[in-house]
Amino acid sequence: MEDPRVLSIQSHVVSGYVGNKSAVFPLQLLGFEVDAINSVQFSNHTGYNTVKGQILTEKELAELVQGLSENNIEYYTHLLTGYVGSVSFLNQISSVVKHLREKNPNLIYVCDPVMGDSGKLYVPKELIPIYKNFIVPLATIITPNLFETELLTDITIKNVVDVWKAVDILHKKGCETVVISSAELGDDSSILSIFASTVKDKSLKKLSMDIKKTANKFTGTGDLFASSVF
Numbered sequence: 001m002e003d004p005r006v007l008s009i010q011s012h013v014v015s016g017y018v019g020n021k022s023a024v025f026p027l028q029l030l031g032f033e034v035d036a037i038n039s040v041q042f043s044n045h046t047g048y049n050t051v052k053g054q055i056l057t058e059k060e061l062a063e064l065v066q067g068l069s070e071n072n073i074e075y076y077t078h079l080l081t082g083y084v085g086s087v088s089f090l091n092q093i094s095s096v097v098k099h100l101r102e103k104n105p106n107l108i109y110v111c112d113p114v115m116g117d118s119g120k121l122y123v124p125k126e127l128i129p130i131y132k133n134f135i136v137p138l139a140t141i142i143t144p145n146l147f148e149t150e151l152l153t154d155i156t157i158k159n160v161v162d163v164w165k166a167v168d169i170l171h172k173k174g175c176e177t178v179v180i181s182s183a184e185l186g187d188d189s190s191i192l193s194i195f196a197s198t199v200k201d202k203s204l205k206k207l208s209m210d211i212k213k214t215a216n217k218f219t220g221t222g223d224l225f226a227s228s229v230f
């Protein structure tokens with residue numbers, strides 16, 4: 001196998017661990033060479049009372065990729081994207097995927113379609129149709145949570161049968177591997193479920209896993225999770 005080389009486009013925080021701060025070091029430990037584009041540089045994650053910092057514009061993202069391109073250093077085996085806060089930035093990400101695939105048609109695009117959790121949307125609602133119609137079809141692997149899976153499929157998920165129905169819709173949109181990062185179904189609130197499904201060469205492989213939920217609430221675990229599905 002060729003040397004794995006990832007471009008990770010995610011948030012940077014000065015204090016704490018979300019986005020690239022959660023993903024880069026674990027990927028390096030897994031043996032990946034990681035190039036990082038920081039989509040924002042914030043003082044801390046958005047769960048704090050105040051957040052200060054800068055947001056990278058789509059023009060600046062395009063400029064960074066152009067710089068790599070002009071030096072012929074934009075060959076990647078993998079692209080990873082996480083939280084995106086605007087329509088224009090998300091549209092620019094689809095251009096980046098297409099550009100990197102011209103360079104490497106086998107590029108694996110791992111997309112965490114971060115939109116919300118537990119019924120609460122934390123990105124503009126205009127991002128939903130873009131993820132649904134343009135990003136999911138470009139992605140090789142997606143890692144939505146249960147709420148994001150509902151948003152991407154227009155299905156209300158109440159049980160495991162609904163989960164697999166939704167996963168099937170996502171495969172039909174063109175995504176090879178779907179990994180639902182966390183789902184709370186059923187009565188036992190101490191259990192978190194993970195569902196994964198891959199369609200390759202007409203063969204379908206599915207797995208599900210229950211894990212014990214700790215009482216703590218973590219931030220950055222979704223980003224760490226997405227970096228571990230490679």
Ligand SMILES: Nc1ncnc2c1ncn2[C@@H]1O[C@H](COP(=O)(O)OP(=O)(O)O)[C@@H](O)[C@H]1O
Pocket residue numbers: 117143144145181182192194211212213214215216217218220221222223225
């Ligand atoms: N309270 C928790 N207890 C145990 N594991 C957790 C907990 N919260 C998150 N995780 C781990 O982090 C992974 C991603 O979950 P989560 O952060 O909820 O994803 P997302 O950000 O996509 O909603 C889970 O699959 C699980 O392995």
